[in-house]
Amino acid sequence: MNKLTIVKAENLKAKPDSDHLGFGQYFTDHMLVMDYTEGKGWHDPSIVPYGPIALDPSAMVFHYGQEVFEGMKAYKTAEGQFSLFRPDMNLKRLNISCERMSIPQVDPELLLDGITQLVSLDKDWIPEGEDTSLYIRPFIIATEPCLGVRAAKQYKLLVILSPVGSYYPEGIHPVSIFVEDEYVRAVRGGTGMAKTSGNYASGIRAQEIAKLEGFSQVLWLDGVEKKYIEEVGSMNVFFKIGGEVITPELSGSILAGVTRDSVMTLLRSWGIQVIERKISVAELFEAAREGKLEEAFGTGTAAVISPIGTMKWGEEQIAVAGGQxxxxxxxLYDSITGIQKGVLEDPFGWRNIIV
Structure with a gap:
């Protein structure tokens, strides 16, 4: 791989108000770009001013959907340092997604170095307010101009940065969930375990219907029996039932979330048992009727922890933890964000300091 080159933007953008960031609406001054050519490998990595990219109308990503992406965050710590949270896990998962989508894998150490230099260059964009961070979006697209159903021979990797607030307007307040039993997100053997755009595109219709009915997110069931719980929106999901914390097992159709792993590690360090197994929506609602469903929450990089306050399945609606x-x-939210921002100790070595 060639040496990373940096071309700085001549005109810097005005930075947004950190109290009204929303999520994914603003982008920093620079981006990381790198190309892949069959026979040459990944080459010409560079940091350049943020801006449009030129693609041939026949670029294969438009026609056959070869694309993968990741979601990471950078923070300004209490000591005034800058850090990433478990970037090794994200880059490992990026390569797992690449393998599933027949995209050439990327050297994680070299990509992490590029991301670190990009964040360092645009570090003034890292917001300092509560529930804020700098979202990092690496993604790879097939750029070869060809109409033919096969793996492309040319790709482009980009990394863009966005200062963000809470993913949900509700913040850490409970959200309402609609159990989707018509549409499905993924099936075992498909691409559900990869972070690829098609997984999200297939869920938009159900998400729109849920929002029209007043719900924040969709709870996805398995794609074969439409019986077992898989994910909530774009997050992994956990339930505390009768004192035990249960999360759906990774069966090949569920994304192996970095926050999911962090949550399980924290819970076990607190002496709380975490069980990974199949759990049906019928079992969940029966537990609610019996008063055994104590908590429910989603986990993901964007929202970190998203408590679930109400759930609707068919004609039945239940409240979780009294809607609180x-x-x-x-x-969990306070612990993970505390570690991320350096307010709490990092006993697991999750925080990656950017010099």
């Missing part, structure tokens, strides 16, 4: 944020949900 549960004790474990709040403790």
């Amino acid at each position: 944020t549960g004790e474990i949900s709040k403790k």
Whole structure:
């Protein structure tokens, strides 16, 4: 791989108000770009001013959907340092997604170096307010101009940065969930375990219907029996039932979330048992009827922890934790964000300091 080159933007953008960031609406001054050519490998990595890219109308990503992406965050710590949170996990998962989508894998160490230099260059964009961070979006697209159903021979990798606030307007407040039993997100053997755009595109219709009915997110069931719980929106999901914390097992159709892993590690360090297994929506609603469903929450890089306050399945609607944020949900959120921002100790070595 060639040496990374940096071309700085001549005119810097005005930075947005950190109290009204929303999510994914603003982008920094620079981006990382790198190309792949069959026989040459990944080459010409560079940091350049943020801006449009030129693609041939026949670029294969438009026609056959070869694309993968990741979601990471950078933070300004309490000591005034800048850090990433478990970037090794994200880059490992990026290459797992690449393998599934027949995209050439990227050297994680060299990509992390490029991301680190990009964040360092645009570090003034990292917001300091509560529930804020700098979202990092690496993605790879097939750029070869060809109409033919096969793996492309040319690709482009980009990394863009966006200062963000809470993913949900509700913040750490409970959200309402609609159990989707018509549309499906993924099936075992498909691409559900990869972070690829098609997985999200297939869920938009159900998401729109849920929002029209007043719900924040969709709870996805398995694609074969439409019986077992898989994910909530774009997040992994956890339930505390009768004192035990249960999360759907990674069966090949569920994304292996970095926050999911962090949550399980924290819970086990607190002496709380976490069980990974199949759980049906019928079992979940029965537990609610019996008063055994104590908490429910989604986990992901964007929202970190998203408590679930109400759920609707068919004609039945249940409240979780009295519609309030549960004790474990709040403790997990405070612990993970505390580690990310350097307010709490990092006993697991998750924080990656940017010099």
